[in-house]
Amino acid sequence: MTTALITHADCLRHETPEGHPEQVARLEHILHALEPLDLKRVSAPMVAEDDILRIHPVDHLRALRSAHPSEGYVQIDGDTFMSPGTLDAAFRAAGAAVRAVDMVLGGEVQNAFAAIRPPGHHAETETAMGFCFFGNAALAAKHALEHHGLNRVAVVDFDVHHGNGSQDLLWDEPRALFVTSQQMPLWPGSGRVDEDGVHGQILNMPLPPESGGAEMRAAYTGQAFPRIRAFKPELIIISAGFDAHRDDPLASLNWSTEDFAWLTAELCALAEELCQGRIVSTLEGGYDLNALAQATRGHVEELIKAAT
Ligand SMILES: [Zn+2]
Numbered sequence: 001m002t003t004a005l006i007t008h009a010d011c012l013r014h015e016t017p018e019g020h021p022e023q024v025a026r027l028e029h030i031l032h033a034l035e036p037l038d039l040k041r042v043s044a045p046m047v048a049e050d051d052i053l054r055i056h057p058v059d060h061l062r063a064l065r066s067a068h069p070s071e072g073y074v075q076i077d078g079d080t081f082m083s084p085g086t087l088d089a090a091f092r093a094a095g096a097a098v099r100a101v102d103m104v105l106g107g108e109v110q111n112a113f114a115a116i117r118p119p120g121h122h123a124e125t126e127t128a129m130g131f132c133f134f135g136n137a138a139l140a141a142k143h144a145l146e147h148h149g150l151n152r153v154a155v156v157d158f159d160v161h162h163g164n165g166s167q168d169l170l171w172d173e174p175r176a177l178f179v180t181s182q183q184m185p186l187w188p189g190s191g192r193v194d195e196d197g198v199h200g201q202i203l204n205m206p207l208p209p210e211s212g213g214a215e216m217r218a219a220y221t222g223q224a225f226p227r228i229r230a231f232k233p234e235l236i237i238i239s240a241g242f243d244a245h246r247d248d249p250l251a252s253l254n255w256s257t258e259d260f261a262w263l264t265a266e267l268c269a270l271a272e273e274l275c276q277g278r279i280v281s282t283l284e285g286g287y288d289l290n291a292l293a294q295a296t297r298g299h300v301e302e303l304i305k306a307a308t
Pocket residue numbers: 159160161241243284285286
């Protein structure tokens with residue numbers, strides 16, 4: 001079995017103003033770092049509108065379409081911009097997440113990494129925010145549940161920022177366990193332990209500023225892994241943000257490239273134990289270009305190891 005790398009050149013057409021951390025160069029650095037790896041390379045389709053409408057109301061789609069610029073930039077909130085290529089990129093990003101689910105559940109590949117932008121985990125039901133337009137990971141989870149008929153999916157989010165959007169979109173979904181670690185305090189401010197979902201199916205693990213790999217490993221080993229094991233997911237979806245890296249300019253956790261590889265290997269082992277190794281990983285944040293590229297490469301290398 002192999003690991004799929006799903007991406008599309010349209011994801012490089014979502015442009016942001018000079019100096020914006022969520023920049024085209026992020027994905028360029030990642031794709032360059034992944035070039036030597038043995039991966040099944042797949043072109044991301046545009047997402048089907050039905051997949052978007054499973055998690056976002058049609059008004060959200062309409063609002064984005066009407067805001068979409070034909071030139072220059074449109075500012076959606078304090079740090080979220082649209083350029084003429086944004087909607088195509090967002091449709092490819094969501095489409096990559098869905099295609100990853102189809103390939104893994106269809107047995108075409110063991111696991112898959114969607115190298116995409118814009119990211120997704122801050123997009124709430126009706127609100128684009130925090131560089132995000134559609135909830136890629138939540139959309140993939142709903143696709144697995146509704147289209148493929150799975151009964152239980154786990155979504156694990158290790159981006160340094162709280163996945164407020166995924167939490168909002170999965171808040172009342174008993175078939176999805178949402179496990180998320182984040183620096184606290186930090187933007188967007190949510191992610192307290194007592195935010196646990198309608199069915200108690202959300203696990204928030206706030207981590208203090210300046211904490212590092214030891215605190216992360218303790219939280220995942222002590223809390224996350226037992227919860228995932230007890231939930232018995234049929235698929236694990238990862239919101240893979242690499243901005244908890246010690247070199248990242250937007251946050252102050254001190255994870256190393258090895259910490260991301262350790263966490264990935266542990267999640268692969270859990271998937272092997274619980275769900276025939278089925279993992280779909282989608283890119284979220286990570287803003288130091290070199291740290292992002294190296295940590296992503298380490299993450300994908302662990303996926304490849306688990307697939308062979
Ligand atoms: Zn982030």
